[in-house]
Amino acid sequence: MKFNYPVLANPEICQHCKTCMAACPVKAIKDIDPRFEVDISKCATRSDCFSCVMHCKSHALVLKQADTKEKINILTG
Secondary structure, three states: OOEEEEEEOOHHHOOOOOHHHHHOOOOOEEEEOOEEEEOHHHHOOOOOOOHHHHHOOOOOEEEEEEOHHHHHHHHHO
């Protein structure tokens, strides 16, 4: 099973508007000045979520995809 998780692939265009944080239903994105940190273990609990990427006005966030093995590694630490 695959799941999606966000990556701040283009930090130089991030506007720090925090719209992604507000859109995240599992609160996986934290503001760690001067960047954002994504707790992908929270993203791994959902296979269909990409709210943060959809709400990113600057397109700084992109989706990456992981497979089941990566998901297990992420969830078990």
